[in-house]
Amino acid sequence: MSWQAAALLLGGGVMFLMALGTPVVIAFLAVNLIGAVVFMGGLGGIDQLIANATSSITSFALVPVPLFILMGELLFHTGMAVRVFDALDKILGAIRARLAYLTVIGGTIFATLSGSSIANTAMLGSTLMPDMEKRGYSKSLIMGPIIATGSIAMIIPPSSLAVLLGSLARIDVGALLLAGVVPGIILSVMYLAVIRLHVWIDPEAAPPVSPVSVPTREKALALLRDVAPMGLVIFAVIGLIILGVASPTESAAFGVLAVAVLALFYGKLRWQAVEKALWGTLSVSVMMLVIILASSTFSQLLAFSGASAGLVAWTAGFELGPHATLLAMLAVLILLGMFMDQLSIMMLTLPIFMPLIGMQGIDPLQFGIIMLLALELSLATPPFGLLLFVMLGVAPKGTSIWQVVRACLPYLACTLILILTLIWLPGLIIW
Amino acid sequence: MAILGKLYSGLIHALAVLAVISILVATGLILGDVTMRYLGLGSIRASSTLIEYALLFSTMLGAPWLMRRRGHITVTSLVEQLPPSGQKAAGALALGISTVTLLILGWRSAMVGYDKFLRGGADIRSIAVPEWVSYGILATGFVLMGTECLRLILQRRFEPHGSVAA
Amino acid sequence: HAETTLKAVSAFPANLAFAQSFQGFVELVNERGKGVVQIQMMGGPEVFPPNQQIDAVSRGIVDMQYGPATYSIGTLPEAYAFVGGTVDPVETRKNGGLDVMREAMLEKLGVYLLGRPDSDIRFYIYTVGEPKRSEDGGVDLSGMQLRALPIYNKFFESLGAVPISVPVADVYTGLERNTFDGLGFPMIGIRDLSWDKFLKYRIDPGFFQGDLSIVLNPESWEGLAPEAQELLTQAAADWEVQSGEHFIELAKETETGIAEAGVETVQLEGEAAEKFLDAAYETSWQALKESGSPYYDRLRETFYDR
Numbered sequence: 063m064s065w066q067a068a069a070l071l072l073g074g075g076v077m078f079l080m081a082l083g084t085p086v087v088i089a090f091l092a093v094n095l096i097g098a099v100v101f102m103g104g105l106g107g108i109d110q111l112i113a114n115a116t117s118s119i120t121s122f123a124l125v126p127v128p129l130f131i132l133m134g135e136l137l138f139h140t141g142m143a144v145r146v147f148d149a150l151d152k153i154l155g156a157i158r159a160r161l162a163y164l165t166v167i168g169g170t171i172f173a174t175l176s177g178s179s180i181a182n183t184a185m186l187g188s189t190l191m192p193d194m195e196k197r198g199y200s201k202s203l204i205m206g207p208i209i210a211t212g213s214i215a216m217i218i219p220p221s222s223l224a225v226l227l228g229s230l231a232r233i234d235v236g237a238l239l240l241a242g243v244v245p246g247i248i249l250s251v252m253y254l255a256v257i258r259l260h261v262w263i264d265p266e267a268a269p270p271v272s273p274v275s276v277p278t279r280e281k282a283l284a285l286l287r288d289v290a291p292m293g294l295v296i297f298a299v300i301g302l303i304i305l306g307v308a309s310p311t312e313s314a315a316f317g318v319l320a321v322a323v324l325a326l327f328y329g330k331l332r333w334q335a336v337e338k339a340l341w342g343t344l345s346v347s348v349m350m351l352v353i354i355l356a357s358s359t360f361s362q363l364l365a366f367s368g369a370s371a372g373l374v375a376w377t378a379g380f381e382l383g384p385h386a387t388l389l390a391m392l393a394v395l396i397l398l399g400m401f402m403d404q405l406s407i408m409m410l411t412l413p414i415f416m417p418l419i420g421m422q423g424i425d426p427l428q429f430g431i432i433m434l435l436a437l438e439l440s441l442a443t444p445p446f447g448l449l450l451f452v453m454l455g456v457a458p459k460g461t462s463i464w465q466v467v468r469a470c471l472p473y474l475a476c477t478l479i480l481i482l483t484l485i486w487l488p489g490l491i492i493w
Numbered sequence: 494m495a496i497l498g499k500l501y502s503g504l505i506h507a508l509a510v511l512a513v514i515s516i517l518v519a520t521g522l523i524l525g526d527v528t529m530r531y532l533g534l535g536s537i538r539a540s541s542t543l544i545e546y547a548l549l550f551s552t553m554l555g556a557p558w559l560m561r562r563r564g565h566i567t568v569t570s571l572v573e574q575l576p577p578s579g580q581k582a583a584g585a586l587a588l589g590i591s592t593v594t595l596l597i598l599g600w601r602s603a604m605v606g607y608d609k610f611l612r613g614g615a616d617i618r619s620i621a622v623p624e625w626v627s628y629g630i631l632a633t634g635f636v637l638m639g640t641e642c643l644r645l646i647l648q649r650r651f652e653p654h655g656s657v658a659a
Numbered sequence: 660h661a662e663t664t665l666k667a668v669s670a671f672p673a674n675l676a677f678a679q680s681f682q683g684f685v686e687l688v689n690e691r692g693k694g695v696v697q698i699q700m701m702g703g704p705e706v707f708p709p710n711q712q713i714d715a716v717s718r719g720i721v722d723m724q725y726g727p728a729t730y731s732i733g734t735l736p737e738a739y740a741f742v743g744g745t746v747d748p749v750e751t752r753k754n755g756g757l758d759v760m761r762e763a764m765l766e767k768l769g770v771y772l773l774g775r776p777d778s779d780i781r782f783y784i785y786t787v788g789e790p791k792r793s794e795d796g797g798v799d800l801s802g803m804q805l806r807a808l809p810i811y812n813k814f815f816e817s818l819g820a821v822p823i824s825v826p827v828a829d830v831y832t833g834l835e836r837n838t839f840d841g842l843g844f845p846m847i848g849i850r851d852l853s854w855d856k857f858l859k860y861r862i863d864p865g866f867f868q869g870d871l872s873i874v875l876n877p878e879s880w881e882g883l884a885p886e887a888q889e890l891l892t893q894a895a896a897d898w899e900v901q902s903g904e905h906f907i908e909l910a911k912e913t914e915t916g917i918a919e920a921g922v923e924t925v926q927l928e929g930e931a932a933e934k935f936l937d938a939a940y941e942t943s944w945q946a947l948k949e950s951g952s953p954y955y956d957r958l959r960e961t962f963y964d965r
């Protein structure tokens with residue numbers, strides 16, 4: 063079978079089954095099943111598929127997924143999240159859409175401690191979404207900033223993806239991590255501008271601010287009582303990493319512990335709240351991990367069938383200059399990113415991209431950051447975008463995947479603009 | 494028959510409770526492991542392996558429960574454009590495909606797991622885990638997800654569903 | 660017989676040194692085997708997870724695989740003879756050692772062992788802080804927490820260290836923040852992940868031997884023309900020698916490189932060095948013996964000459 067036909071069978075199959083209303087995870091599993099029979103051959107192929115699946119999520123790197131979700135669910139169901147936002151509301155005063163700004167600022171700060179975009183988005187989503195919803199923010203103003211900021215986690219260090227990229231592509235890991243700081247901050251500033259623009263075009267998107275002025279004393283009190291203690295949570299997650307007590311993967315567990323301790327201290331650790339938080343955690347983390355399980359085996363099948371290698375080799379076949387080469391790579395990454403997970407994309411494309419980079423004399427660091435940004439983009443592009451699914455997992459019933467995609471579009475555009483700037487003017491961002 | 498149905502529902506729920514417990518155990522193990530390491534008391538050798546397996550355990554045992562709650566992500570916006578009869582047909586087709594897929598996967602997981610059990614190999618991580626364990630967990634999850642779909646077919650509930658409504 | 664094409668996978672991403680070595684073997688076969696036998700690379704870990712690749716070969720989904728035999732140690736404890744061995748591949752081809760291992764791999768894993776290239780690699784203990792020396796000139800690692808793969812566990816414990824398991828992605832940050840004190844790793848590849856930035860000491864001598872093997876699906880192997888079988892066997896034997904030389908060269912370059920980058924060598928001499936190595940090799944043979952393997956005596960005889 064030609065690579066084009068294989069790509070059509072696998073990619074088209076998943077899209078058809080999704081459109082038919084088959085749960086996303088089963089759409090992947092069903093196409094995996096057919097693909098295993100066609101490309102690997104009979105029952106042996108199916109057995110191999112299952113063997114591959116056993117390795118897919120028994121990975122320590124995925125531990126922060128359920129843990130950060132649990133942290134967010136606890137913050138929300140114990141009512142502590144509401145108190146923090148009420149307090150910040152008071153303190154920030156009369157800025158329209160302040161919670162959206164807060165998402166970006168808080169999410170960026172969180173990105174400096176979390177290395178996983180999935181965990182970061184899950185945390186922001188389960189903590190902030192219900193509150194903003196209650197306050198009457200429009201869906202796009204809630205979901206766009208959460209996904210966009212969530213995904214910064216893998217650009218700003220620490221980032222497990224940057225470490226893997228650096229080691230697979232033989233780019234200096236330390237330099238690559240550092241090189242992510244400025245683009246990460248630029249992105250978050252761009253996101254703030256998008257929010258400003260959004261409320262300027264559509265003032266209805268955020269509820270009007272109350273004209274009541276709050277006395278400074280009350281502001282200070284709110285800050286001390288409701289916000290400052292959250293420092294314990296931040297310390298548990300960030301501080302323990304910096305002190306070298308826990309690894310970035312492990313520190314999520316201390317975040318959970320800190321939230322539980324605070325809730326106990328506030329007298330909010332009721333069984334009912336805990337129970338709700340636990341079931342909420344199970345439902346979001348199962349939903350995500352089962353899709354990771356099904357889609358990682360799908361990625362492997364796509365690679366085995368020759369579909370993805372065919373695409374990559376096809377682009378490499380054109381003889382292009384440095385800028386056009388980077389653009390072609392970007393196109394391939396975006397296309398693969400619609401269907402594959404990030405690690406598989408890296409393992410598949412790097413062996414072909416790196417020699418091209420060398421031949422064209424492109425700075426590996428420049429390429430590394432562009433690649434990271436393109437991988438970040440892939441998390442939010444349909445039909446397979448993990449962050450889209452995370453968002454749907456925490457969004458209220460009745461939210462459609464298209465609403466989520468539409469909410470992300472302006473933010474995705476920011477990332478694209480940044481990538482294009484980096485292709486032509488790398489000096490602006492990387493020194 | 495009614496008792497059987499109750500037992501079955503009880504099983505789905507009990508496995509979900511186990512799934513939650515395994516997330517909590519994983520959290521506890523990390524806390525314990527890091528604390529011991531910090532205090533210079535060494536490390537719990539088994540912890541990283543147990544945590545890695547807890548991920549698979551909680552996911553596959555929670556999946557049938559999520560299926561019952563219709564919480565697996567589903568894109569229903571296109572199907573909803575169809576007239577009611579078309580919706581029903583699409584729903585029946587989707588459920589049929591789901592049932593067949595999941596039961597085949599469950600069957601093969603069980604067979605491979607049984608084969609691994611007979612051979613007695615181990616997955617060597619920080620501790621050794623018998624190889625059949627992960628296949629057994631997958632088999633349990635896939636089969637019960639499949640029977641959940643079958644239940645919907647038997648009850649003729651073909652309407653589009655999922656956590657994504659529109 | 661017409662030309663046969665064998666589908667192959669490797670346990671490493673294509674740009675790592677080991678995968679490139681296998682690529683060299685593939686090119687050698689494709690060059691010599693025109694009209695007889697060809698190897699088609701299907702990919703690396705992006706196609707099958709490394710620890711599932713051997714099963715893919717025994718199921719016949721691919722015909723050939725290259726990767727560390729110790730990934731299957733839970734089913735094939737005999738792989739300890741690879742890491743715990745000291746006899747080079749040329750010799751194990753002559754003294755029958757390769758045949759014993761071939762028998763074991765066929766029985767336990769259902770694959771045919773073609774060869775064991777890249778065996779000439781050594782593993783080292785790297786640490787962040789200076790290791791304490793014992794009175795007899797050895798090292799005393801008591802209380803140190805070292806990142807370990809399962810095959811090192813017993814050896815590290817015998818040195819007083821606490822082996823801990825840390826996922827690859829967490830090692831960089833862990834070293835940066837001093838979450839643990841060091842790790843075991845081959846000479847080659849230590850710089851690929853930039854870990855040498857934080858590792859300031861390397862304990863010499865290196866221990867163990869490479870465990871990389873090329874295996875085939877038994878039916879694919881039997882189905883080959885005798886001419887193709889001979890060609891593959893010869894190519895594997897030649898590549899074992901060529902790749903060995905290449906890796907010794909590469910290890911020397913890396914050693915100089917990390918020394919220039921400021922990694923200090925903690926040199927164990929004479930009896931202390933012997934004692935250190937004894938502990939390393941003996942723990943492997945001990946583990947094989949404890950597994951109750953019927954191949955123990957024959958493997959010990961043919962793979963070990965210390």
Ligand code: NA
Nearest residue numbers: 173215218220
């Ligand atoms: Na980060």
Ligand code: NA
Nearest residue numbers: 399440443446
């Ligand atoms: Na995507």
